[in-house]
Amino acid sequence: xxxxPFPIFVAIFSMYTILLLVCTRQKSQNSFSLIHPRSRLQRxxxxxxxxxKQRASNPRIGIVxxxxxxxxxxxxxxxxxxxxxxxxxHGYDFHLINDREYQQQCPQDDKFFRRHCVVAHxxxxxxxxxxxxxxxxxxxxxxxxxEFLDRHVDIIFYDRFYIWEVMAGSYLVKNSVWSQHFLLDFxxxxxxxxxxxxxxxxxxxxxxxxxxxxxxxxxxFPTCLRIFDNVKGYGDLFLHxxxxxxxxxxxxxxxxxxxxxxxTGWARDPRMTxxxxxxxxxxxxxxxxxxxxxxxTSTPIPVVADPSSDxxxxxxxxxxxxxxxxxxxxxTTWNMDANLIESKQVIEARLKEYEQKVENMRETFLxxxxxLTDLWLHEARNESLKMTLKPLNQSWHAYAI
Numbered sequence: 001x002x003x004x005p006f007p008i009f010v011a012i013f014s015m016y017t018i019l020l021l022v023c024t025r026q027k028s029q030n031s032f033s034l035i036h037p038r039s040r041l042q043r044x045x046x047x048x049x050x051x052x053k054q055r056a057s058n059p060r061i062g063i064v065x066x067x068x069x070x071x072x073x074x075x076x077x078x079x080x081x082x083x084x085x086x087x088x089x090h091g092y093d094f095h096l097i098n099d100r101e102y103q104q105q106c107p108q109d110d111k112f113f114r115r116h117c118v119v120a121h122x123x124x125x126x127x128x129x130x131x132x133x134x135x136x137x138x139x140x141x142x143x144x145x146x147e148f149l150d151r152h153v154d155i156i157f158y159d160r161f162y163i164w165e166v167m168a169g170s171y172l173v174k175n176s177v178w179s180q181h182f183l184l185d186f187x188x189x190x191x192x193x194x195x196x197x198x199x200x201x202x203x204x205x206x207x208x209x210x211x212x213x214x215x216x217x218x219x220x221f222p223t224c225l226r227i228f229d230n231v232k233g234y235g236d237l238f239l240h241x242x243x244x245x246x247x248x249x250x251x252x253x254x255x256x257x258x259x260x261x262x263x264t265g266w267a268r269d270p271r272m273t274x275x276x277x278x279x280x281x282x283x284x285x286x287x288x289x290x291x292x293x294x295x296x297t298s299t300p301i302p303v304v305a306d307p308s309s310d311x312x313x314x315x316x317x318x319x320x321x322x323x324x325x326x327x328x329x330x331x332t333t334w335n336m337d338a339n340l341i342e343s344k345q346v347i348e349a350r351l352k353e354y355e356q357k358v359e360n361m362r363e364t365f366l367x368x369x370x371x372l373t374d375l376w377l378h379e380a381r382n383e384s385l386k387m388t389l390k391p392l393n394q395s396w397h398a399y400a401i
Contacts, residue, residue: 059127061145062093065134066115069100078316079137079288085327085334086138092145095122096134110190112168112201117187120180123173133169136267136286139317141332143283148172148266154179154256157205158265161272161354162401164362165241166209166259168202170267170286178256182212198231206244213254220247223373233394239372242365262358263351271400272354273347274305275315280344287312299339303350311400315340357401368392 063083067073073080073096080096087094099106099114106117119131130145148156149172156172159165173179186201186208193204207228210221224243231237252258267284277285292312301315319335371389393399 059146059149060093060125062095062122062126062129063087063132063145064119064122064129065096065132066099066118067096067134068111068114069098073134075290076134076288077290078293078318078321079135079285081322081324082137082139082318083132085322085324086141088324088327089141089329089331090144091329092130093126097122106187108187108190110200113187113190113204115187116183116201119173120183120187123175123180123183127175128172129175130172130266131170132267132284133286135289136170136284137288137317138284139277139336140279140283141334142279143266145172145266148260150258153253153258155182156258156260158260158267159262161262161268161351161358163238163241163358163399164245165202165238166205166245167265167267167286168200168205170265172266182256194229196231198233198237203228203231203237203240206241209254209257210244210247213248213257218247223369223376226376227372233392234396234399235392235394238399239365239369239392242362243369246366246369262355270314271305271311273303273342273350274301275317276301276303276340276342276347277317278342278344278347281347285314285317288314296339301339303342303346311397354401361399361401 065080065083084094086092097118099111099118102114102118102121105121106114108114108117115131119129123129128145128149150156151174154174154176157166157168158170160167173183186205189204189208190201207225210218210224214221221244224240224247227236227243228240231240248254248259252261267286268282269287270285271287275285289312292310292314293316294313296315305313315337317336317340319337322334368389375389
């Protein structure tokens with residue numbers, strides 16, 4: 001299969017976008033706004049698609065992505081174009097926001113935390129907001145966001161598939177005073193963290209969730225915090241997360257918060273199934289960065305990725321590019337690469353196999369956590385313990401199945 005060279009793709013993508021958009025937002029009809037329009041998507045641009053014809057009887061839903069000021073949308077061109085098209089098809093508003101636009105309201109130093117502040121401010125305009133990392137793309141336009149709404153909770157997260165981590169880069173949040181406070185408090189959580197590259201919002205989310213859900217006098221939570229405060233790499237990060245998840249339990253409902261079980265959320269990484277997917281179960285892929293997009297060299301494509309291939313690599317699920325002019329209400333006929341489409345049974349069998357490997361690794365981390373807790377307990381009592389604990393491997397690749 002021949003692919004369009006990336007520079008040409010970007011130029012065509014930008015040309016189509018500019019032809020379709022108008023430079024000012026129109027309140028009376030659907031509009032696509034490109035602030036500071038240029039020949040190519042630039043870092044200082046904000047892209048918005050507003051569907052002001054969403055029926056009043058249905059919840060008003062916005063899709064929000066936030067990019068740091070010096071990050072080019074071109075790094076996620078395939079993913080972003082799929083979300084733009086999906087939003088137009090189903091009448092959702094879509095906002096690709098440059099966080100510079102909110103620098104007064106959201107002064108957080110860390111870009112990862114700052115984006116949650118932006119979402120809190122955008123939430124005022126909608127009944128629900130689906131926040132997406134910009135490297136999340138839509139595979140199946142026939143799926144709807146409404147499938148995941150739950151009026152009994154205020155915010156919905158999902159369990160990442162490749163590890164036991166609650167995904168910080170995507171959530172579905174309801175417009176409520178509680179939700180706005182939750183997101184703003186989480187955004188400000190960065191001020192409590194050390195300047196550690198591993199203390200980003202994914203690890204911090206677990207500590208923050210524990211503070212929201214667990215009793216204030218929980219005696220085991222300080223162990224999780226101690227691990228996080230001294231994190232030296234991904235081994236420690238995943239140990240902190242397994243510690244928190246153990247305390248929270250493995251249900252889905254935690255008062256106003258819901259955490260969907262592995263494989264039941266709206267997105268997953270391509271690696272689990274070597275970029276193959278099923279129309280009967282899949283919705284979105286995460287990790288669709290242009291720099292890791294590759295071409296397959298032969299068919300049929302196996303459902304298990306080559307272990308020697310870089311973990312983030314993915315195959316483009318689209319044949320060519322999405323023509324945004326054809327992204328009209330109800331038109332869910334996308335030109336997908338048939339070589340990457342698989343049956344539901346094959347995909348679910350592979351995911352079950354992958355999940356078992358993750359579970360085995362989680363049990364190993366839990367055993368390590370038990371030993372570490374015992375060691376620290378004896379140290380606190382000034383008791384000698386004839387045991388040494390080998391440090392965890394801190395490389396992310398050590399845990400990337």
